[in-house]
Amino acid sequence: MSTDTIEKTATRSAKSGQPVIELVGMSKWYGNFQVLKDIDLTVYEGERIVVCGPSGSGKSTMIRCINQLEFHQEGDVIIHGKAYGKDEKQNDLIRRDIGMVFQSFNLFPHLSVLENCTMAQIWVKETPKAEAEAVAMHFLERVRIPEQAHKYPLQLSGGQQQRVAIARALCMNPKIMLFDEPTSALDPEMINEVLEAMIELAQSGMTMIVVTHEMNFARKVADRVIFMDQGEIVEQAPPHAFFDNPQYDRTQLFLSQILHH
């Protein structure tokens, strides 16, 4: 697929035409190993991007560079028109717009569900406790587990913990949500409840980048599917271009990746 077609695809799928994430010539090395190679990617407001590719292709590293959990060494990461730079205060402000959900939930085990959802609001945004709790309950209701608010993470199922992690991220009122294999650690019967929460979020207009191999989710929700391989974006297209076109050779590549995952 030509760069021109990719650009048109991206523009067509944009909800408002405003770029919210721009990766420009982004490269990163771990020692001598180049994990990301000259990545160019523009994500528009309200777009839902699914990222897939073989293990080790750099998917996690790319999305972790978007909120600077990892640091790129060349190129630019621009969020809402502002590039991460040397000014840590500005970097913190940029990061506040971005919520992240990890494969391993990353909840604090010694805090209740409610406290997990209020801690950053209280300490980072200085929201009064009662208000933070009301916000937390709102989002716990949205992911359908308000009744678990006073339990501790280890008293919940994996699917419930992941929904808490989604609620916790939403409590910070992010403009962008990043998901790094959010269902990979879950038992099969719990995957759907998490995907449903993500689908509802997508339908609310949230800009999302989701690293996942859940292709039903990609089909239902994604505006664009991006394939990475060896640190590069090797292909991107709307999901139907891959899945509804039996002639499309990337479908074969994709299936082989899934089978080996």
Ligand SMILES: Nc1ncnc2c1ncn2[C@@H]1O[C@H](COP(=O)(O)OP(=O)(O)OP(=O)(O)O)[C@@H](O)[C@H]1O
């Ligand atoms: N902290 C690190 N130090 C050195 N190498 C790393 C580090 N983190 C990741 N890597 C390497 O970078 C490459 C890309 O890793 P990354 O986790 O981004 O891939 P991925 O596509 O998300 O893989 P997976 O699907 O298995 O999660 C891999 O070869 C990995 O071993």
